[in-house]
Amino acid sequence: MKTLRLLIDPACIETDEAQSAIAQAAQILRSGGLVALPTETVYGLGANALDPAAVASIFEAKQRPSWDPIIVHIAGPVHENPMLEQLVTKFPPVVLGLMHAFWPGPLTLLLPRSAAVPDIVTAGRPLVGIRMPAHSVAFEVIRQAGVPVAAPSANIFSHISPTTAAHVLDDLDGKIDAVIDAGPTRHGVESTVLDPTQSPMMIYRPGAITAQQIREVAGPVINYEEKNSSQTAAREALPSPGVGLRHYAPRARLILVESTLAELLAHLARAAIPLQGDGRLGLMLPAELASAVLATPLKDATVFPWGHWGAPEELAEKLYTGLRALDAEGCTVILCPLPDAAGVGEAIRDRLRKAAHSAKV
Structure with missing residues (x-):
């Protein structure tokens, strides 16, 4: 066809x-x-x-x-x-x-x-x-x-x-x-x-x-x-569309990081340490940290500029595009921060948790 x-x-x-x-x-x-x-x-x-x-x-x-x-x-x-x-x-x-x-x-x-x-x-x-x-x-x-x-x-x-x-x-x-x-x-x-x-x-x-x-x-x-x-x-019929435990997943292993924005780079860097040697590292990075990441051990990661941390609508709009882009770059592991649950942030967290299926640090 x-x-x-x-x-x-x-x-x-x-x-x-x-x-x-x-x-x-x-x-x-x-x-x-x-x-x-x-x-x-x-x-x-x-x-x-x-x-x-x-x-x-x-x-x-x-x-x-x-x-x-x-x-x-x-x-x-x-x-x-x-x-x-x-x-x-x-x-x-x-x-x-x-x-x-x-x-x-x-x-x-x-x-x-x-x-x-x-x-x-x-x-x-x-x-x-x-x-x-x-x-x-x-x-x-x-x-x-x-x-x-x-x-x-x-x-x-x-x-x-x-x-x-x-x-x-x-x-x-x-x-x-x-x-x-x-x-x-x-x-x-x-x-x-x-x-x-x-x-x-x-x-x-x-x-x-x-x-x-x-x-x-x-x-x-x-x-x-x-x-x-x-x-x-x-295998039983689900009560609603969208409630399966694993959805929205990239080919890469997705690891979620819970942190405040102020401590996020440190937490991401710490999460990356045990992943050395696991292949190419991808990073969903808030716009506020775009320049600061260059001074960290994450500087060699493949970065997707996700959007502003304080703008959950922007993060939602770019979420799937970013995961697909990092997959296309050949990343084998993706680190992604979890935004606050306020507003549409709750939906973002839901999708990321299903995509990672409980892989969180």
Whole structure:
């Protein structure tokens, strides 16, 4: 299969060229094909969510296990949405407030599924994850396709999520029908996944919409706590997308370092000592330390200039790009500091811990 690359400038979506590309992508989706879509979070691998064979091809292309449910994306009006009504039987009143506050946007809601939703989408679970993307291109492709679109991240299962079309092609070139290249994504981490049917509500995956924002709109919310489980238990259907213990991982061994900014270089240098002789060292480095690192034992490491430590949105946007860049440089070990849990920092910590799978110093 040759993967078609469709170029669209999100700022010029009304041009004939952009509309032609959108129409082509929509037709591929309607006909059961796979299209990688840019969203405001990461690139997603889309298929007609109502077509079990099309959804199965997502799992095949990604090498994704069947016990891992996927999110369905919709477009159109926030209220009285025909796609939503097709997918969901009912939902509590609090959901309307959440939709009004955060849709379109990076919030996925777990809602009672209708009979129209294939089992493969939810891994047989009674709730289906629904979100309405804010990215103009993804929204318009889904709207023109006229079908809800199942779309997990467009990468090989458990690998680093893609934030550019080039990242998608690194993993899936020749395995999918098309990728829409609309430039880098804005948030850089996946959507927040919330179950509003529980009391208190449950965040299964933190993201760009924070727990505090949700509380201000809809009341009490708690975070899901994952537990280590045996390999056999891991094959059971997960309660939500994004809760597997190992996701978002580079090929390199990822080691996390917990520290304040003032002591971070010393802690990174100390963590690097036992790694001498393990191969090429990569370093996710806050911008504030870019010049100071040259006077430390880390001066020979391959450095990715991550962003400013006090700007978690910037760190989130560049997280996956940095991990992929260090992988591409041939790093065998990557040292990465853990930012504070404030705001979207909680989502960054979640992704890094899953990528490192407990490797922390």
